[in-house]
Amino acid sequence: MKMALETADTLNEMGWWSCWARSFTPAQGVRALVSREFAEPIFNRALFLRPPRDADGTVDQVVTEFRRRGTKPSLFVKEGDDYADVRDAASRAGMRRTGRLVIMEEVGLEPRGGEGVEVRQASKSELTDWTRAYLRAFYDDEALLSQVSKSVAKARSSRANRLVLASRDGEAVGTMALHTERGCTGLYCLGTVPSARGAGVAGSMLVMAHEVASALRTKLVLQVFESDGVEQFYAERGYRRAYVEEILGWA
Numbered sequence: 001m002k003m004a005l006e007t008a009d010t011l012n013e014m015g016w017w018s019c020w021a022r023s024f025t026p027a028q029g030v031r032a033l034v035s036r037e038f039a040e041p042i043f044n045r046a047l048f049l050r051p052p053r054d055a056d057g058t059v060d061q062v063v064t065e066f067r068r069r070g071t072k073p074s075l076f077v078k079e080g081d082d083y084a085d086v087r088d089a090a091s092r093a094g095m096r097r098t099g100r101l102v103i104m105e106e107v108g109l110e111p112r113g114g115e116g117v118e119v120r121q122a123s124k125s126e127l128t129d130w131t132r133a134y135l136r137a138f139y140d141d142e143a144l145l146s147q148v149s150k151s152v153a154k155a156r157s158s159r160a161n162r163l164v165l166a167s168r169d170g171e172a173v174g175t176m177a178l179h180t181e182r183g184c185t186g187l188y189c190l191g192t193v194p195s196a197r198g199a200g201v202a203g204s205m206l207v208m209a210h211e212v213a214s215a216l217r218t219k220l221v222l223q224v225f226e227s228d229g230v231e232q233f234y235a236e237r238g239y240r241r242a243y244v245e246e247i248l249g250w251a
C-alpha cells in the first residue's frame with residue numbers, strides 16, 4: 001500500500017533536516033527537530049504524523065520535551081478538521097499562528113532552464129562552494145559558514161541526498177538539495193545568489209529535480225513559507241498546492 005503524501009512528505013522532511021538538527025520523538029505519532037546552532041522554527045519544531053487521541057496531553061508533552069532541551073518548539077500542524085483539536089490545545093497552551101507552510105507537488109509540467117546555467121551534483125571538493133552559495137542566497141552573508149559546513153558534510157554522507165550546484169560563467173550561483181526516501185523526493189534549499197536572480201538559475205535546477213524524480217519514479221515535493229510569496233513562481237513551473245501546515249508558536 002502506498003504511503004499517503006502527507007506522511008511521506010513529513011518523514012522526508014525529517015530525513016533531510018535531521019542533517020541540520022537533532023531529531024527525536026517527543027510523543028507518540030510526533031517527530032521533532034531541535035538545534036542549538038540554528039534558531040529558525042524550521043530547525044526547532046514538532047510535526048504530527050497523525051491526529052493524537054489526547055491533543056492537550058500530547059501538546060503538553062511536546063512542549064515539556066523541548067523545554068528539557070532548553071528551547072520552545074513551533075508546531076507544524078496540518079490544516080483541516082482532523083487537527084482542529086491540536087490547534088485548540090496549542091491555543092490553550094498560549095501558542096498562536098505565526099505563519100503557514102505550503103507543501104507543493106509537481107504535477108508533470110517540465111520547467112525550463114536559463115541560458116548559460118550549468119547544473120550538476122556537487123562533488124566533495126565543491127562542498128564549500130555549495131555552502132557559500134547557500135549562505136549568500138538565503139542570508140546574504142557567511143556568518144554561519146562553520147555551522148552550515150558541518151550540516152552539508154553530514155548531508156553528503158547519506159546516499160539519500162543529492163547536493164546540486166548551479167554555476168554561471170564559472171561562478172557558483174545557486175543551490176538545491178534532493179532527499180529521496182519512501183517513494184518521495186523532497187526538494188530543499190533551492191536558492192539563487194542575489195547577483196544572479198532573474199537569469200533562470202532556479203528554473204535550471206528544477207529541470208534537474210524533475211529528471212531525478214522521474215528517473216526514480218517518485219513524487220517530487222517542496223515546501224515554501226506562504227509569507228515568502230514564491231508559491232506562484234512554482235505554480236507557473238508545474239507545481240500545485242498539495243496541503244498546508246499552520247505554524248503555531250509564541251510570537
